Amino acid sequence: MSARKLLILPGDGIGPEIMREVARVTAWLSRKRGITFDVTEDLVGGASLAEYGTPIRPEVIDKAREADAVLFGSVGDPKWKDIGFDKRPEVAILKLRQELGLFANLRPAKVFDALVDASTLKPDVVKGLDIMIVRESTGGIYFGDPRGIETLPNGEKRGINTEVYSTHEIERVGRVAFEMARKRQNSVCSVEKHNVMESGLLWKEVITDLHAREYPDVTLTHMLADNCAMQLVRNPRQFDVIVTGNLFGDILSDLASMLTGSLGMLPSATLGAKHSDGRMPALYEPIHGSAPDIAGKGIANPIAQILSLAMMLRYSFNLLTEAEMIENAVSTVLATGLRTADIMSEGKARVGTDVMGEAIVREL
Amino acid sequence: MSARKLLILPGDGIGPEIMREVARVTAWLSRKRGITFDVTEDLVGGASLAEYGTPIRPEVIDKAREADAVLFGSVGDPKWKDIGFDKRPEVAILKLRQELGLFANLRPAKVFDALVDASTLKPDVVKGLDIMIVRESTGGIYFGDPRGIETLPNGEKRGINTEVYSTHEIERVGRVAFEMARKRQNSVCSVEKHNVMESGLLWKEVITDLHAREYPDVTLTHMLADNCAMQLVRNPRQFDVIVTGNLFGDILSDLASMLTGSLGMLPSATLGAKHSDGRMPALYEPIHGSAPDIAGKGIANPIAQILSLAMMLRYSFNLLTEAEMIENAVSTVLATGLRTADIMSEGKARVGTDVMGEAIVREL
Ligand SMILES: CC(C)[C@H](C(=O)O)[C@@H](O)C(=O)O
Numbered sequence A, B: 001m002s003a004r005k006l007l008i009l010p011g012d013g014i015g016p017e018i019m020r021e022v023a024r025v026t027a028w029l030s031r032k033r034g035i036t037f038d039v040t041e042d043l044v045g046g047a048s049l050a051e052y053g054t055p056i057r058p059e060v061i062d063k064a065r066e067a068d069a070v071l072f073g074s075v076g077d078p079k080w081k082d083i084g085f086d087k088r089p090e091v092a093i094l095k096l097r098q099e100l101g102l103f104a105n106l107r108p109a110k111v112f113d114a115l116v117d118a119s120t121l122k123p124d125v126v127k128g129l130d131i132m133i134v135r136e137s138t139g140g141i142y143f144g145d146p147r148g149i150e151t152l153p154n155g156e157k158r159g160i161n162t163e164v165y166s167t168h169e170i171e172r173v174g175r176v177a178f179e180m181a182r183k184r185q186n187s188v189c190s191v192e193k194h195n196v197m198e199s200g201l202l203w204k205e206v207i208t209d210l211h212a213r214e215y216p217d218v219t220l221t222h223m224l225a226d227n228c229a230m231q232l233v234r235n236p237r238q239f240d241v242i243v244t245g246n247l248f249g250d251i252l253s254d255l256a257s258m259l260t261g262s263l264g265m266l267p268s269a270t271l272g273a274k275h276s277d278g279r280m281p282a283l284y285e286p287i288h289g290s291a292p293d294i295a296g297k298g299i300a301n302p303i304a305q306i307l308s309l310a311m312m313l314r315y316s317f318n319l320l321t322e323a324e325m326i327e328n329a330v331s332t333v334l335a336t337g338l339r340t341a342d343i344m345s346e347g348k349a350r351v352g353t354d355v356m357g358e359a360i361v362r363e364l
């Protein structure tokens, strides 16, 4: 196989320092498993704004397009909060999603046995929790037109955004969810607000049809977004795969991940459609943000970033053995009692970013 | 003062049976406190569909407009799930909000000491929780145009909804939130997605300006909707008043209420602007839904509906003493150990709808 092209975009805040721990793991992959990458690194977000005056350069988008996978850190920096809507650091990730057609954002919310007490929920409610949220990520109100702020003749302003979903967009993300479910507990819950929004009504219809046509073996349920938020708190283990639109997915996946109590542990993948040459655009990033308050202190948890690499091995390179080895190493290191500050609890050993990274590689 | 005109709309599912318990309380108000109402009752939701083929008749909207307050049960019945978008039972509540201009939906999420264990969250996270969500309820994506489902030339369908907020709409609901905060812990958190949506950007600007101009004494913070969902799980007691748009408010208020573990306890109010004659349109309803699965069994919890009446006494009729008397009676009855099925726990006495209603009135 030709060299695996990997674009690394550390971004802002803790992004660069947790990405350094990933380098230890790729070094191990090359040394011990003969798996190498052709790595390019570049700037995005606030880091790119500082250097180039834009949150992401067209060259970076081209590089991402040519890469087999993008490993992303996180963007967002309070320093740039007044830069204006078109230049905010978040544009970097939104443009990558849109330009590369990364329409399926996979967000696992998984409780690690060793960390069950980190949750604010009672242990018996979240123990063993393992949800996969499949969030549509190139459509909906994030990208719909018309949008903007207009000034009315009387001086008042009006802010406008448009939620749009087409049959095609709903079907392709639905397929990802059903396929995913077949490899898990075989159950999909589709979430919208069909009782208020026509776009949600279409969503429900299209998912229902797709299910009947192509996935009758998978259990399908439907839930309103407000009820889903409730049910995630009431009894989160009722869910296997949740499929939903961009905006609901944004909120519900953050909610679901907080149920685990350990955001610093959760990776995510955003996948596009396979091209005719078999390549699939893909971006991997931690669920947590850039955490500017702790950036540069060497205390950030590198695990979500390392597990994002593991997801990449699995989904982009079909290296299932190595993906599992990394995931198991993380579990073992946790079981030995090492903890970064964010997941610290009594009686455990508090370590910094680099010691955690080192320990995982040593375990490997 | 002239007779207090009250329109009662029990609606579907458990609505009628919990509304019967309210009648006990109004009987007590008249008997012991000399407070009387001129009561009219009518059908909405599935009940109205069955009788008149529409979820709400124009006459009912007129009656609601003429009333000093509307006491609402709940709507929604799986029997009507295929009736079509324009006739679904939910249209009843949406029309009432819009036609009466009920733009401020107040949703308290309060943990009763006696019920702290009912939450799926750890007691030390939710004990004493007392959040007031002020949700905009006549605008945003619920009512924006264009909307609908269109068929494209290639046979594909597209579902469209539009989020629109104007300066005026944001300001008036912002004022309600700031006023509310002054009577509470003096702190407002405004929630939107200004990093993705221009309507959220305008929301944030307008709230910021309003604060600087009229409420500099209140503490104002801003939070993204996804982060707010997380923070409600991580540390809900950081919030006093939350102000947000219609769709985020729908989801976040349901999430917040589920933190309490006892939906059957939570009332809500939806208020409009004061007319020139001093009257204020107002509707009061429990947060919970019509619960068709337990309807007619006599086991539903009437407390949210009774506390909705208490909110009505407070906000529409300025009967603060009586409102508090009812709230205290509820607390006392809980403290004596009476529980409906939804809030039942070991060692308590399980009772039905009517025994609970009776006990509260006896306590009064
Ligand atoms: C950074 C931001 C634009 C983004 C979003 O809202 O999609 C983030 O919250 C996410 O969920 O990936």
Ligand SMILES: CC(C)[C@H](C(=O)O)[C@@H](O)C(=O)O
Binding pocket: A195, A196, A226, B090, B093, B094, B250
């Ligand atoms: C019944 C439904 C239309 C309604 C809404 O979405 O507003 C309900 O969920 C609510 O929150 O009052």
